[in-house]
Amino acid sequence: MQRIILGLVTIIGATALIISGGTGAFFSDTETSTRNTFAAGAIDLKIDNDSYYNSNRCTNVGTVEDPMWQWQGNAPFPVAGTECSTSFPLSDLDDGLLFFNFTDLKPDDEGEDTISIHVQNDAWACMDLTLTADDDVSTTDPESVVDEENDLTNLWDGELADTIQMFWWADDGDNVYEVDEQDLSGGVKTLTNLATTTGAFSITLADSTGNAWGGNKPLPANETVYIAKAWCFGTLELTPVPGNGGVNPSINPGVTCSGTLLGNETQTDMVQMTLAFRAEQARHNENFRCNPPEEQTGTLTVNKALLVSTGGIEVNDFTLHIIGPNGDEIVTDEVPVTNLPTGSYTVYEQITGNVAGKTFTVSFSGACSNSLNVGTSSPFALNLNDNITCTILNNEIGDGIGD
Secondary structure, three states: OHHHHHHHHHHHHHHHHHHOOOOOOOOOOOOOOOOOOOOOOOOOOEEEEEEEEOOEEEEEOOOOOOOOEEEEOOOOOOOOOOEOOOOEEEEOOOOOOOOOOOOOOOOOOEEEEEEEEEOOOOEEEEEEEEEEEEEOOOOOHHHHHHOOOOOOOOOOOOOHHHHEEEEEEEEOOOOOOEOOOOEOOOOOEEHHHHHOEOEOEEEEEEEOOEEOOOOOOOEOOOOEEEEEEEEEEOEEEEOOEOOOOOOOOOOOOOEEEEOOOOOOOOOOOEEEEEEEEEEEEOOOOOOOOOOOOOOOEEEEEEEEEEEOOOOOOOHHHEEEEEEEOOEEEEEOOOOOEEEEEOEEEEEEEEEOOOOOOOOEEEEEEEOOOEOOOOOEEOOEEEOOOOEEEEEEEEEEOOOOOOO
16 A cells, blocks of 8 residues: 555656646745753752841851851951851752851840842742750859759750740841831740740741732742841840831841840750751642641541340441541441541441341431431531540341340
């Protein structure tokens, strides 16, 4: 068949040559699309930090290629010209980069930082702060007068986390708290209240419930957004400057710090924290939440009871079912089913054994009750933290108890 088709083409072509006078010229056009490609995009999250400590700034006095980070400013401590490590350029937060590395705190010390956040594609973003130690470390003579002896085996016997206060906000990049900037931490919090009383402190920067800088859109690709934090070894108070009135923390940070009420309990204490940032693609992920609500669950037990003679029906003649938000599920007699979503449920049984010739009644009790549909309970509610039982009772007619 293939050869015959080619032969016809040859004949037609020859005929065409005769008609056209042998020129072989035809109008023609070719359009070609090459290098068609599928390539995956990226959600590449980059973070940098600009750190101030007692109004002195951790500054790169070197070059981009050969950085040298030193404290700069007029405050007596940290000493200008000494090494620092809490500012850094855009990075993946590897190689031991630290937002906090202050090892000689004194009451009344304070600091401010601005963190800038960058993503390659529109993304939802979250931040998690976890306190990993609040250690007494050692006990000095002044401390021993007001505090118990250090427990070398206990990382949580310190008082420092109770006396460092912190505040986070959505910043415009100047590291100054202004009246129109969004509070992210729910006011001033001690590190204990921020990160240990309720577990990890999770800040929603942008998710389907809202955006810290306004609206409910994800972080835009290739644009920079900022969050800021202020901390105080003592009492931190908010004194925001007018909107767009910030310069930098060395002029007015928009907060004040006072450590005059602190005593010797925190001498040599040490706090450690982990700070993590998360980014999730926004496309096709419209319902993402940084803090998904806990699933509302309860426990339901189905209890199969028989009032029959020994020669009657048996529990294993039946399959027990529950119908709820998860659909139809087979359950085992007297075995609690945990972590069921709250909602409306019914219970029913199916005959799967040999009960030929047996006649029996079915009734429901406990959390469930009879319905017009024999063998199926009326709907009942399973609420949060419920631990309830539905009992199915079969009574063989003519051969069991109760005749």
